[in-house]
Amino acid sequence: MGDTAVKKRIFSGIQPSGELTLGSYMGAIRNWNALQSEYDCVYCIVDLHAITVRQDPAQLRRRCLTQLAQYLACGLDPEKCILFVQSHVPEHAELSWILGCHTQFGELSRMTQFKQKSQQHADNITAGLFTYPVLMAADILLYQADAVPVGADQKQHVELCRDIAQRFNGVYGDVFTLPEPLIPKVGARIMSLNNPANKMSKSDPEGCVNLLDKPEDIRRKFKRAVTDSETSVRYDPEAKPGVSNLLSIYSAASGKSVAEAEAEFSGQGYGVFKNAVGEAVVELFRPIREESERLLSDKAYLEGIYRQGAERARAVAIRTLRKVHRKVGFLSR
Numbered sequence: 001m002g003d004t005a006v007k008k009r010i011f012s013g014i015q016p017s018g019e020l021t022l023g024s025y026m027g028a029i030r031n032w033n034a035l036q037s038e039y040d041c042v043y044c045i046v047d048l049h050a051i052t053v054r055q056d057p058a059q060l061r062r063r064c065l066t067q068l069a070q071y072l073a074c075g076l077d078p079e080k081c082i083l084f085v086q087s088h089v090p091e092h093a094e095l096s097w098i099l100g101c102h103t104q105f106g107e108l109s110r111m112t113q114f115k116q117k118s119q120q121h122a123d124n125i126t127a128g129l130f131t132y133p134v135l136m137a138a139d140i141l142l143y144q145a146d147a148v149p150v151g152a153d154q155k156q157h158v159e160l161c162r163d164i165a166q167r168f169n170g171v172y173g174d175v176f177t178l179p180e181p182l183i184p185k186v187g188a189r190i191m192s193l194n195n196p197a198n199k200m201s202k203s204d205p206e207g208c209v210n211l212l213d214k215p216e217d218i219r220r221k222f223k224r225a226v227t228d229s230e231t232s233v234r235y236d237p238e239a240k241p242g243v244s245n246l247l248s249i250y251s252a253a254s255g256k257s258v259a260e261a262e263a264e265f266s267g268q269g270y271g272v273f274k275n276a277v278g279e280a281v282v283e284l285f286r287p288i289r290e291e292s293e294r295l296l297s298d299k300a301y302l303e304g305i306y307r308q309g310a311e312r313a314r315a316v317a318i319r320t321l322r323k324v325h326r327k328v329g330f331l332s333r
């Protein structure tokens, strides 16, 4: 029996709604990379999710390609995993409709991301923004994923996905695998550099470090990172959220434990510490930036990767969707 037959499956995706950030790298991609040998991995560029808020069409196209180049540059290997663009596999949208008919309005109303994003985009609160978690459930369930490597901010959505799957299975028999969230121990929630009460996110450019930022920009952002009025480099997320966030970043970037990092900077001022964190991130991202730039100059190669990825993804997705159609009582096509 082939090796892949016994491997558990993983699904995850990131929106091409901006640059990939240190947050998405630490919370998701780094983990994706580590999992690709052990699991049967399906990784996606979720462009359908990106249009839940307004996007510039030319920029969206460019970002999808750039994101694929970055996935590859981060070490994702198309020989080991499936890499594709969500809109190339129409089964995502189809399953999303069916699952939406098995999801309660009240459940979606409780999603914290919807509450936050509808405040950020108060002039454009679309039905898509509201039903985003249903599409995310469809993404995961189509591939019968056992686990979903995400940052801590996505835990609520994965839990909703399980609830929807459980309800569906309850009505129609065993259709979907129930997925578990796989949240990293270090880096699960990287906070904004200029406001450590908020998560680092693409829509906050100064508090956010991008994978493709130039070294001087990375250094500048860390130099300006908000700390506190004390001087000790100590991990205490309640009392010292800025310093603790920097310690988590340093630990994840350098491979040292938080305790080792605290010892390394004991007795040194915040200036030295912030410079060292900036430098660790510069070195972590340097090869990724260089490789992304190289790959982006070969568009035909990137097109080949996403086309082949969509074909492989579709073969799995179609099987699940057929089963779902049968179970809910649709005539076979």
Ligand code: AQP
Binding pocket: 013, 014, 015, 017, 021, 022, 023, 024, 025, 026, 027, 028, 149, 150, 151, 152, 153, 154, 187, 188, 189, 190, 191, 199, 200, 201, 202, 203, 204
């Ligand atoms: N700050 C973070 N810390 C840890 N993990 C994070 N992730 C995102 N930010 C952090 C994880 O990265 C994956 C991709 O998320 P996404 O880009 O698809 O969606 P998002 O979480 O809506 O991203 P942003 O940056 O917050 O976008 P905007 O600014 O548009 O709201 C997910 O696994 C997420 O957990």
